[in-house]
Amino acid sequence: xxxxxxxxxxxxxxxxxxxxxxxxxxxxxxxxxxxxxxxxxxxxxxxxxxxxxxxxxxxxxxxxxxxxxxxxxxxxxxxxxxxxxxxxxxxxxxxxxxxxxxxxxxxxxxxxxxxxxxxxxxxxxxxxxxxxxxxxxxxxxxxxxxxxxxxxxxxxxxxxxxxxxxxxxxxxxxxxxxxxxxxxxx
Amino acid sequence: xxxxxxxxxxxxxxxxxxxxxxxxxxxxxxxxxxxxxxxxxxxxxxxxxxxxxxxxxxxxxxxxxxxxxxxxxxxxxxxxxxxxxxxxxxxxxxxxxxxxxxxxxxxxxxxxxxxxxxxxxxxxxxxxxxxxxxxxxxxxxxxxxxxxxxxxxxxxxxxxxxxxxxxxxxxxxxxxxxxxxxxxxxxxxxxxxxxxxxxxxxxxxxxxxxxxxxxxxxxxxxxxxxxxxxxxxxxxxxxxxxxxxxxxxxxxxxx
Numbered sequence: 001x002x003x004x005x006x007x008x009x010x011x012x013x014x015x016x017x018x019x020x021x022x023x024x025x026x027x028x029x030x031x032x033x034x035x036x037x038x039x040x041x042x043x044x045x046x047x048x049x050x051x052x053x054x055x056x057x058x059x060x061x062x063x064x065x066x067x068x069x070x071x072x073x074x075x076x077x078x079x080x081x082x083x084x085x086x087x088x089x090x091x092x093x094x095x096x097x098x099x100x101x102x103x104x105x106x107x108x109x110x111x112x113x114x115x116x117x118x119x120x121x122x123x124x125x126x127x128x129x130x131x132x133x134x135x136x137x138x139x140x141x142x143x144x145x146x147x148x149x150x151x152x153x154x155x156x157x158x159x160x161x162x163x164x165x166x167x168x169x170x171x172x173x174x175x176x177x178x179x180x181x182x183x184x185x186x
Numbered sequence: 187x188x189x190x191x192x193x194x195x196x197x198x199x200x201x202x203x204x205x206x207x208x209x210x211x212x213x214x215x216x217x218x219x220x221x222x223x224x225x226x227x228x229x230x231x232x233x234x235x236x237x238x239x240x241x242x243x244x245x246x247x248x249x250x251x252x253x254x255x256x257x258x259x260x261x262x263x264x265x266x267x268x269x270x271x272x273x274x275x276x277x278x279x280x281x282x283x284x285x286x287x288x289x290x291x292x293x294x295x296x297x298x299x300x301x302x303x304x305x306x307x308x309x310x311x312x313x314x315x316x317x318x319x320x321x322x323x324x325x326x327x328x329x330x331x332x333x334x335x336x337x338x339x340x341x342x343x344x345x346x347x348x349x350x351x352x353x354x355x356x357x358x359x360x361x362x363x364x365x366x367x368x369x370x371x372x373x374x375x376x377x378x379x380x381x382x383x384x385x386x387x388x389x390x391x392x393x394x395x396x397x398x399x400x401x402x403x404x405x406x407x408x409x410x411x412x413x414x415x416x417x418x419x420x421x422x423x424x425x426x427x428x429x430x431x432x433x434x435x436x437x438x439x440x441x
Contacts, residue, residue, distance in 0.1 A: 058248070069252045
């Protein structure tokens with residue numbers, strides 16, 4: 001009974017996104033604004049977790065939604081829209097992170113973290129930030145999707161374009177790498 | 187970290203991620219040695235999750251304006267592949283040009299050619315009468331002009347007709363050389379019996395092979411328009427230096 005209700009709620013969300021997509025493809029640009037405001041925070045979180053910089057993440061989010069805006073017609077509707085959007089976000093953020101990996105970063109991570117929330121006290125563990133910054137962008141993406149976005153393994157697999165078992169293995173390895181670096185920092 | 191069994195390791199991650207306090211306490215009672223490790227992981231997971239909390243920047247949603255660069259990003263992979271293919275093609279073309287024009291032309295030398303078969307040392311010396319006619323020039327082999335090599339090499343295969351009666355072998359070879367346009371060089375020690383030849387529509391090499399079977403010499407095509415004739419016994423054919431080959435030749439080759 002409960003699972004039926006959950007499934008119904010899930011399919012309702014799925015349908016709502018599809019309706020927005022169809023409206024936008026039909027020429028209703030306001031539908032895209034709804035998509036944008038609905039998923040901005042999630043996409044920003046993914047980008048920030050992978051890029052480790054709020055300014056770069058804000059820039060990447062605009063790039064990601066521009067891609068979606070221009071190529072929403074390529075969405076084949078076989079998966080949920082959110083999964084497709086997260087996939088675009090992950091790929092674009094990893095691409096951007098790799099591009100800027102060798103760029104000299106003089107800004108300290110703590111300073112970068114301070115920039116993200118200047119109005120409120122930063123509750124982020126600096127050890128976590130330091131550890132995340134030492135991980136590969138692909139590992140950061142997995143941890144972000146699992147711990148920040150709390151996606152299921154199936155959704156993570158869809159978002160990074162692999163099977164569930166592969167996603168589980170990659171997540172385990174990413175978490176182990178995180179643990180080793182975290183322990184080394186303490 | 188201490189070595190932990192895989193199932194316990196997995197269980198500790200699950201407990202750390204789910205945060206069920208009762209289950210955590212039970213695990214601590216059953217595995218007191220791993221209690222510290224479990225607490226450490228709980229702290230790690232909490233830190234990871236708290237790092238993902240929405241920030242003030244995210245709370246203010248900027249207005250979306252599609253960027254012009256978006257399409258470039260999508261096509262960047264295709265562009266990169268195209269550019270890469272063009273660069274590769276350019277490098278391949280440059281390498282081809284360099285190797286074609288800078289590599290010295292391959293030249294063939296006498297040393298590259300196969301050596302003639304050794305003369306049978308135990309063969310009985312062939313006695314032949316001293317020639318009374320003209321003497322063939324036995325000058326050293328001249329290197330042919332490399333430009334004319336192709337044409338000269340064809341000359342030894344060009345069919346010609348030679349008919350000479352009662353003339354020394356070396357004279358016959360010289361005349362065959364002039365008629366066929368092939369340089370025929372006789373090695374020292376060649377027999378020089380008086381022979382009759384009558385060949386029609388045969389190449390110089392074929393004529394010499396036939397003559398060689400009867401007068402104990404071997405023609406060697408040098409593939410540069412010249413034929414070297416060395417005294418040797420061809421075991422595949424009869425050796426009969428005293429036979430008058432003219433009549434046999436007429437019968438075999440006819441006209």
